[in-house]
Amino acid sequence: MTSTARRTTGAPIYEGTRIPSPIPTVLTTPPELEATGDILTINFGPNHPSTHGVLRLVVDLYGEDVTGLAAVIGYLHTGFEKNMEQKTWWKAIPYAPRIDYVSFQNNEYVFVGAVEKLLEIEVPPKAVWMRTLLAELNRIHSHLVWLGTSALELGAISMFWYAFREREQILDLFELVAGYRMHTRYFQVGGLAEDVPRGFYPEARKFCEWMPNAIDDYETLLTRNKIWLERTEGLGLLSRDDAIALGQSGPVLRASGVDWDIRKTEPYLAYHQVDFRVPVFETGDVYARYLVHMAEMRESVRIVEQCLDRVERMEGEPWIADDRKVVLPPRHELHTSMESLIHHFKIVTEGFRVPEGEVYFAIESPRGELGCYVCSDGGPKPWRVKFRAPSFVALQATATAMNDALIADMIAIVGSLDTVMGEVDR
C-alpha cells in the first residue's frame, strides 16, 4: 500500500482570503463600478446548455469582466429526503442513486452503508469487493461525463464523443451485472441484490485493458493542447485555506494542494486492502482540477483490476449476509419453507426495523465527501435522511473562484467544480 507523501511545497496560490464578506457565496459589484452605470446584470440560466443542469447565475458584467455573481438554485428540488421518510428502509434505497444521477453507485452505497452502520450488520467479503469494484467503475463513469461535458463547453467537441464511447462500455458492464444501465439498485442492505453473473469478469477485464489507452488518447488531445491550457490555466483559483473554509472536497480540494481522500483517511469497503495513489496538485486552478480527474481515472482502473483479482476467486461465496430479519430469504426456499415465506412477506410488506439512533456516514464520491445522515426511531421507516451533497457545497465556491474572471471563463470555472444539479437541489 502506498500513499502520496504530503506535498507541502512553497508559495500559496494567493495571499489572504478571497471569500466575499459578509455573504460568503455572493460576489458583490464594488460601488464605484456600480456608479459608472456600465454594469449589465444578466441571468445566466436556468436553461443554458453549459450549466450542467438547471442552474441560474445572476451575473453583473462590466464589459466582459464578471464583477458580481450570485447562484440561484432549487430548480430541480424534488423532496428526496421527505419522500424517503415515507418509505420503508429498503424501499427508500432506489431514491438514493437518483439524487446524483451520474455517480449513482456511490450514492446508493452511502445510504445502504449508513443503514448497515445502524444495524451493525456484517457484509460478506464478496459483496464488499464487488461494491468497491462498482464504486470505482462508477467513478470513472462520472469523471468521463465530467470530462466530456466540460471539454465540450470549451469547444473541444470531439472529447465528448470519445468520453461517451467509454462511458457506454461502463454502462454495459452495469447492465450486465444488475440489469439496468443506471440507478441499478444492486446494493441491498447486507450485501448485493443478486450474485455476479459469470460473463461479467471477462468483459470487465477487457474494459480494464482498454481504458488506460483511452485515457492516453484524452491526454494527447488535451493535456498539452495550447487552447486547452489557455482556457484552463490560472483560472478559478481557490487557495488551500479558502477551499477548506468553503467545505470543498474531492477533486476540487485535491487540486488546491490538500492531500485528503476519505478512501485513505477513513477507509471503508475494501479500500484499505487495495493499492492506489491519491493525486494531489498544487495550483488550485481549472487545469489542476482537470489533472486530478485524469489521474484519478487511471487509479480507479488499477483498483478495479485488483478487485477483479479478488472477486473472481470468490465463485460460489455468499454475496449477502444471512440475517433473516433484514435480508430477503433465498428464492428457492420460498417453495419449501414456511418460515422463509413468512420472513419474505414481512420484509416486503412491513420492511425491517432499524435500531434507534443516528449516524453520519461519509464516503469519497467522485465529487467529494458524500455524507449520509440517517436517524431511526426503531421503526421500519427512516425518521430523517439527509445527504451531504458535495455538489451543493462546491457551488458555494463559485463566488470565490470567479475573482477577476471573464464571462467566457465562468463556463470553465463552473464546469471545473463538477456539480450535478440533481444532487445540489435534491
Added chain:
Amino acid sequence: MPGLVEVVARYGETTVVVEPASIVDAALHLREAEGFDFLSDITAVDYLGWGEAGVSGYIGTPGGRDINGPATQGYQVVPQPKPARFAVNYHLLSISDRPRRVRLQTWLDDGQGVQTVVRVWPTADWHEREAFDLMGVVFDEHPNLQRILLDDDWEGHPLRKDYPIGGEPVRFSGEA
C-alpha cells in the same frame, strides 16, 4: 468546552451536545482548540411525534415488546425521549490535524433561534439557509437568510413532521 450539556458516544461516533446560547463559542472552541477546521454538513431534525405512533397502532414499552399486544407492527421498543422539538447537528471534520469527526448538537423549541456559524465556517451559509428553508430553523445574524431550494413565496417548511403531505392545491386556467 463552553455550554456543554453532555457527550454521547454511539455507533463509533461522538456527539457533543451544547446549549443553543453558546453555539458560536462552542464552534470556535472546536475549531481553534480541537482543530475541527472543516464543516461537512448541518442537519436539522424535527422530533415532533417522536415515539408516539407506531406503524399501525401498536406501541411497545420502554422495556421492549409487549407480548400481550399485537406484536407485529410498530416499535418494538419505545425510543428515548428527546429534550426539545428540533435538533441541529453540525458534522465537523479535522482535515489539517489528525483525521477525525465529531457531531456538534444543539436542541431548540419551535420558534427558538440559534446563532449563525457563518463567521466560524463560511461554508455554513447554504447549509443554514437549507435548514431554514426546509425545517424552519432560524439562524440569528445570518447575512442572507432566505429560502434556497423552494420559491421565495412558499408557505411552510416541508421537512417538518406536521407539514401536510399528499399533494398541493393546483390552480387551473380560467379559475378565479
